[in-house]
Amino acid sequence: MNCPQCGKPINRHYRGLCQSCYKYFKGGGKIHDIPAAGTIAYDDQGKVICHICGKSFVRLGSHVKENHDLTIAEYKEKFGLCHSARTTEKTYSETMRQHAKNNGMNQQLLESGKATQIQKGETDKRKGKKARLQELLDKRKRKFKK
Numbered sequence: 001m002n003c004p005q006c007g008k009p010i011n012r013h014y015r016g017l018c019q020s021c022y023k024y025f026k027g028g029g030k031i032h033d034i035p036a037a038g039t040i041a042y043d044d045q046g047k048v049i050c051h052i053c054g055k056s057f058v059r060l061g062s063h064v065k066e067n068h069d070l071t072i073a074e075y076k077e078k079f080g081l082c083h084s085a086r087t088t089e090k091t092y093s094e095t096m097r098q099h100a101k102n103n104g105m106n107q108q109l110l111e112s113g114k115a116t117q118i119q120k121g122e123t124d125k126r127k128g129k130k131a132r133l134q135e136l137l138d139k140r141k142r143k144f145k146k
């Protein structure tokens, strides 16, 4: 008999399902709509939805390897996904990205702060120069007039 969920032959029954399906549904897993080729879709928990079976996983790579006998590279190739496409849980990746962003932002703020200060100073200097230049020109004009 094959698993009614994934179609794989069942060696040992787990309430009529294969072991991996049983574990998946026991953990509250759902079958989602298959995402369109070339796009990565996430479930409401931010898990990545599989293009083959519609189940969602924190790490799609290990799932496709175990259940569909594909490496993540083959999987991406098959479903038109970019090689750099993220196939790990959204919240996990986003938390990591947020961390990086925050660290980067602090740096950027510091840098932009410095830049603004320098720019302000420069503008003042320029203004000062202009004013002085105008003064010089006026003086020269006066000299010429004399």
Ligand SMILES: [Zn+2]
Binding pocket: 003, 004, 005, 006, 007, 008, 017, 018, 019, 020, 021, 022
């Ligand atoms: Zn199954």
Ligand SMILES: [Zn+2]
Binding pocket: 050, 051, 052, 053, 054, 055, 063, 064, 067, 068
């Ligand atoms: Zn799958």
